[in-house]
Amino acid sequence: MNHNISRRDFNKLLVSGVAGSALGIFGMAKPAFAAQTRIVVIGGGFGGASAAKYLKKLDPSLSVTLIEPKATFYTCPFSNWVLGGLKNMEDIGQTYALLRSKYGVNVIADLATGIDAVKSTVTLKSGKVINYDRLIVSPGIDFKYGAIEGYSESVANSSMPHAYEAGPQTVLLQKQLLAMKDGGRVLICPPGNPFRCPPGPYERASLIAHYLKEKKPKSKILILDAKDKFSKQGLFKKGWDRLYPGMIEWRSSVTGGKITKVDAASKSVTTDFGVEKGDVINLIPPQQAGKIAFDAGLTDASGWCPVNPITFESTIHPGIHVIGDAVIAGAMPKSGFAASSQGKVVAASIIRLCQGKVPAPPSLVNTCYSLIGPGYGVSVAGVYKLTSAGIVEIPGSGGLTPMDADDDHLNEEAMFARGWYNNIVQDIWG
Amino acid sequence: MQVTIRSLLTACLVFSVLLFAGTDASAAAKKVQKKKTAEVCVVDPRGEILALSCASCHGTDGKSVGIIPSFYGKSPEYLEAALKDFKSGTRYSTVMIRHAKGYTDEEIRLIAEYFGTVWQNNK
Numbered sequence: 001m002n003h004n005i006s007r008r009d010f011n012k013l014l015v016s017g018v019a020g021s022a023l024g025i026f027g028m029a030k031p032a033f034a035a036q037t038r039i040v041v042i043g044g045g046f047g048g049a050s051a052a053k054y055l056k057k058l059d060p061s062l063s064v065t066l067i068e069p070k071a072t073f074y075t076c077p078f079s080n081w082v083l084g085g086l087k088n089m090e091d092i093g094q095t096y097a098l099l100r101s102k103y104g105v106n107v108i109a110d111l112a113t114g115i116d117a118v119k120s121t122v123t124l125k126s127g128k129v130i131n132y133d134r135l136i137v138s139p140g141i142d143f144k145y146g147a148i149e150g151y152s153e154s155v156a157n158s159s160m161p162h163a164y165e166a167g168p169q170t171v172l173l174q175k176q177l178l179a180m181k182d183g184g185r186v187l188i189c190p191p192g193n194p195f196r197c198p199p200g201p202y203e204r205a206s207l208i209a210h211y212l213k214e215k216k217p218k219s220k221i222l223i224l225d226a227k228d229k230f231s232k233q234g235l236f237k238k239g240w241d242r243l244y245p246g247m248i249e250w251r252s253s254v255t256g257g258k259i260t261k262v263d264a265a266s267k268s269v270t271t272d273f274g275v276e277k278g279d280v281i282n283l284i285p286p287q288q289a290g291k292i293a294f295d296a297g298l299t300d301a302s303g304w305c306p307v308n309p310i311t312f313e314s315t316i317h318p319g320i321h322v323i324g325d326a327v328i329a330g331a332m333p334k335s336g337f338a339a340s341s342q343g344k345v346v347a348a349s350i351i352r353l354c355q356g357k358v359p360a361p362p363s364l365v366n367t368c369y370s371l372i373g374p375g376y377g378v379s380v381a382g383v384y385k386l387t388s389a390g391i392v393e394i395p396g397s398g399g400l401t402p403m404d405a406d407d408d409h410l411n412e413e414a415m416f417a418r419g420w421y422n423n424i425v426q427d428i429w430g
Numbered sequence: 431m432q433v434t435i436r437s438l439l440t441a442c443l444v445f446s447v448l449l450f451a452g453t454d455a456s457a458a459a460k461k462v463q464k465k466k467t468a469e470v471c472v473v474d475p476r477g478e479i480l481a482l483s484c485a486s487c488h489g490t491d492g493k494s495v496g497i498i499p500s501f502y503g504k505s506p507e508y509l510e511a512a513l514k515d516f517k518s519g520t521r522y523s524t525v526m527i528r529h530a531k532g533y534t535d536e537e538i539r540l541i542a543e544y545f546g547t548v549w550q551n552n553k
Contacts, residue, residue: 054482057490337486344482352475360475363537365483367525381525383532397532401524413524415497422496423489430490 036063037354040122040132042112042292044068044096046075046336047324048138049428050343056103059351065130066099067122069111073429074166076197077336078421083163083174084207085214086374092166094429115296117317134350137298137305138324138339139290140165141196147286149261159264160281163204164196176280177208183218187269187278189259191226191286194304196325196334198231199380201284203370206236209244210373222278223250224271225257226286231333232370232378234403239372259283289326296320304328309391311349311359312342321346329364330391332384338366340428362386366398369417377414378405473548477540480533481548484541491552492545506539506546513538 041052044066052066072093081087099105108130114123115135122130143162145153156162156169163173177186186208190201205221212219229252230236240248251257256273263270268277288294288303298305298314305322306315312327314320323346324339332338341364349359364384371377382398384391401413485491487498494500501509515521516530517538533541 058478340486341483344485345479348475348479348482357475360479363480363483365486365529365532367487367529379525381528383529394532397530398528405524409524416524419494419496419498420487423494423498424486426495427485427490 036061038063038065038131038133039136039350040064040130040134041066041136041138042115042122043138043140043290043324044070044073044107045138045140045324045339046424046428047140047339047343048136049073049094049096049099050340051136051138051323051347052105053099053103053428054344054347055350056105058347059354060104062351062354063106064104065106065108065132066096067108067110067112067124067130068096069109069125070167071095071109074170075336075421075425076164076166076200077424079163079166079170080200080204080207081371082170083177083204084210084371086207086210086371089171094425096429098430112292113295115292115320117296117320120319133319134353135320136343136346136350137293137296137320137322137326138343139292139322139326141287141325141334142289142291142294144286144288148259148283150264151262151283151285155262155264156283156285159267160262160283162284163282164200164284164287173280173282177211180216180219180279182216184216184220184279185277186212186219186221186280187224187276187282188221189224189226189269189281189283190230191284192253193227194334195284195287197336197368198333199236199368199370201225202230202232202236203372204282205248205250206239206244206370206372209240209247213244213247219247221248222276223248223257224259224269224276225251226253226259227257228252228254232380232400235378235401236370236372238403239376239378243373243376287325289322293322293326298322298326300328302328309386310362311353312346321350330384330389331393332364332382332391333366333368335366335368337368337424338364340424341365343428362391364391367420369413369420371414371417373414375411375414377401377410377412377417379413379416474540474543477544480537481541481544484545491548501545503549504546506542508542509546510539510542513542 039055039062041048052064055062055064072095075092078087078092096107100107111125112122113125120132161169161173163169188201188205205223209221256271259269261270268275289299289305293299293305300306305327307322307327312321312323314322323342325334345362352359366382369377369379378401380400383394385394488494491502493502513530516523516526
C-alpha cells in the first residue's frame, strides 16, 4: 500500500502534528489538572502491550489502562515452531502479571466493544464505561471469512484452521498434522497482500516439512498462493531445496495458486486450474483491520486505518492513535516487531503531546527471523523514517540474509531467532 | 537443536569480548557519573525515539536475557564506536551491519548517548 503524499501535504502534516499537540494540551487541560492524564490502550498484543509498558516506563505519572480479554496471549511469532514440534504452546504464552506489578499498568481482562470518539469513552463487554484523554487502539487483524466461497468461521474452527491467530487455531492445526497418515498431503493457502507476517506462511511450510521429514517422510506440502511472489522467496526456496528436496511445491497465483472455493466435506479447494485435495488444509484468508477499528469508524476504503505517521494519531478521529497490523504504515510490514516499534513511538509521542511539546520525528524498525530448519535461520531487517513519500525504508540499510550465506551464518541466525524471541517478549510483557 | 560447536564458540567469544570491554567502559562511565551527581539527566527526545527499537532484540534498556549481546551498562563512547564499526563493516555481524547502515553518524551518537546513560537512571 503506497499512500504517497505531496511535499505540500507533508509540510501540512508536520504543521498538523504541532497543531495536534496544541489541541492535545487544550483538550486535556481540565482532566490533567483534575487528576492524572488517562491513557487507555485497547489490545494487549505486540503493539498495545509495548505502548502500555513504555508509557509507564517513560512517564510513571500517567494513568495507563490496558484492555485485553485474554489472560494468556499466545504469540503468532514462534507458533510455527509449535507446528514443527520445536516448541510447546506454553512456551509462546505471555501474561500481563509484570505489566501490572512492575510497571503499574491497570490491566482489565475484558473485551472493548465500542468507542465513542466524541465523548472519549470506551465501552466494555461487561457494560463498564471507561473515560480516556488519549486512546491507543491496537486491534490486530480480522479475517474476511466471506471472501472465499464455502469458507466460514465455523469451517475455520472445525476443519480448515487458519492458525493465523495463535491459540486454539494453532492447536487444531497441530492436532490435524499429528493425526495425518505418512504419505499425506498438506495444503497451505496464503492470501494476497497486504496481510499479517508476510514470511509467516513460508516459515510454516518449512517447519511443517521439518516435522514431516522426521515423522512422516512420504508426505508432501503444496502451497497454493494468491500471490505471484512472496517474502524472502529466494532464501526460502534455496532452504527448501537443501533441507526438504521434493517435499514442498509452491504454485503462484498465475499458475493456479489462487483459491476461489473450498469444500470442507470433501477436504478440497478449487483454483482456476481445478480441484486440489488435502489431508490437512491450512487456509489463511484475506484480512482487514480488527473489528473494533471498523466499528469505531477508524478504517478507510482499504479496510485498514489511516494515521498521521508522526504520532500514529488517526486522521479520522483525533485523540485516537492506531498501531500494529491494523494500521497503514507505508513501507512497514504487518509484523509483531513493527507493531512494537510503533507502540514505542506512540508512547514517546503521547508523552510529548501531554507535556505540550512537539513529538520527535519517528524512527521505526523491523527485524523478522524465519526458521527454515532448526539450525537454518534467515532474517529481514528494515530501518524506516518519515519522508514526503510517507514512511519509507532508508536506502542502503536493512535487507535480507545474503543468498550466499554459509552454514555458520545460517546457524547463527537460527540461534539469534531464539534470542530475538526471548528478548522481544521480555521487552513487551516482562 | 543442531548447534555446531564452532558457532557456539564464536558466540561465546563475542560475549566474552563484549563483557570484557563492557567492564572497563562501565567503570569509566561510573567515574563520570560520580562527578555529575548534581546534574539532572535530560533525555534527548530524538535519541529516545531512535533508541527504543533496539530494545526489541537486545532487551529493555539493552539488558538481554538470551544469546543476543547485552549492552546494558556500556558507555556512550563504547556504543558509538561499536555502531560505527558495524556501519562501516569493520566489525562482523549477521544482522547489525544491516541495521547500522540505517542511521547517520549523528543518530548513532544520539542512540549511544541514550543507552550509555539510561542505565544510570535505574540505580
